[in-house]
Amino acid sequence: MSAGVDTRHAIASARSIVVKIGSSALTSVAGGLDTGRLDALADAIETRMQAGSDVVVVSSGAVGAGLAPLGLRRRPQDLATKQAAASVGQLALAHAWGTSFGRYQRTVGQVLLTAEDMARRSNHRNAQRTLDRLRALGAVAVVNENDTVATAELRFGDNDRLAALVAHLVGADALVLLSDVDGLYSGDPRKDPAAQFIPQVDSPEDLDGVIAGSGGALGTGGMASKLSAARLAADAGVPVLLAAAADAASALAGGAVGTTFTARPNRLSARRFWVRHAADTRGDLHLDAGAVRAVVGRRHSLLSAGITAVDGGFDAGDVVALRDPSGAVVGRGVVAYDAIELGAMLGQSTGNLAPELQRPVVHADDLVSV
Template identity: 65%
Template structure:
């Protein structure tokens, strides 16, 4: 099934909406825009689909009540605005969805909830249980406590993580742009790209921020999110928030708006997706060419003999990057030894090691390739 019919037929779908699509230029929530979005989501829900909403807007929603004219760079003020805005946003969503007899549940995630494996699994269980109870989860990063050093990042990326976390069959990214263009859409002659079969092959001048100044992401973050999701088997649609009803169309041909990204490859297990996109990397192992071939081509475990260098401070169970001789990170995995143990092990054949160390440095089940040969 191609991207558009798959998106239209998805039984579980994640929808992300940006700040600029929910707020007015003075920073307050726009009830007309919010109700229009909710109507579109409720219609998809009434059609039998399970829906998860990843919503920006907490900081923007808090600006007007605090008397702030625009988004500030001051972290403490941003967090204060988020504290006020999260309540306003949740109340607005709750009241709007109640018009359709739907109950929402708010999920505020921090970086730890996607970086640390145990937290990741807990967030996954909570979201799946909410869906099974008929609740529509509304997800946002917890901006009241997040700092630049511990942020998940833009909510486009968070939406891609959530889509895989809940096993969604489609991801829809709604913003103030109506799709991907082959250049700056403000310039004459640029055209909308309706379908993308290979995200990695894109070579477009698209890193342009939103026009409102209220959001944090640009087209580059949306393409990154689309790449994350599509590369893990989830088709993606990028469309304008004002076209939400059309973007969530369930006709056999699927939505006719925006840019659709075809799902590439097989869906990764939750563990491998976490390793590839969400894990907190603590160090690196430098591999020789033979080890790179074994890991990427033969999908074998990494042995001590194929490693010639170690960097970082990590312990057994941490995630490390596996680096080829030319310096490129080619894989990522869970290491079985502390960094302090490895200098005496690397470069040696397994049979030459003490009996207690005769095991893989990174087992194949705990390893995900990032690049092919």
């Protein structure tokens, strides 16, 4: 069995699945929410749930749903107007999902998240518990970025990345990204007639020569964000299907549509995934060549002897970036000391330190290479 067929089978048989739906699949600038298209998506999701799968929905469309009611003719560029449109659109979007799933006597729970919620370990765990409990109670969790409070500095940037993070957060067996494109092409097929369709991605080498563009009039994503999110999820151990929202029924039923992304064989633990993809870094540790070989090549804990410099005002328990002698980031990890304390330990061997300072600076269990 080929990797692509195996991935499609894994997605078709997944017991837990995250389905992300793009703005263009739900809204238009002129008309706001398209309830007909939303109902068709809910039908496909309900069919999958009736087949025995838990489904979490990551739904874009809040800003787009708020444009028409506010008399806006295009997606706003300034933050305040975006947040105003989102505040109107979130209400309409949640009501529409609730009404649509209500046809099947399904209860919908809205979960609004910001990048900070994923970056903070306590908020991350709280979100996980909420989503797990909603699924246990038979409700449909509809997740969106909390656009009304997210700032430019604290955004996921698009709901594709949010969906990839949620997929790992809930321990999903598969991620399905639905939008206005039917899969991955080597270029934009609307502009380049020679662009080739790519049915499966098994390794980074399969993406050589692929040109991915940015978002459209209603969304912040585009193929570049979808590709980035698919690679993030696959790297974390979650198989991915990228398909058109119009093909949702077939995509969720295991049909031969879209592009699959093969997952890495070993899934990252929740903590290591958080360190690698979700947490913000609060500072930098500069390593000598020997330390880089130890922590990246041999996956050893980082000791003070291999650290040459410290940047940032981090505290013990924060995530920091690990940089090689050239300044390139080679890893991330949870640091065991604050910046001031660590500054006095630089370059010293463990045996020369006080007993309370002889634990690793970053333990191997809390360290990931990048």
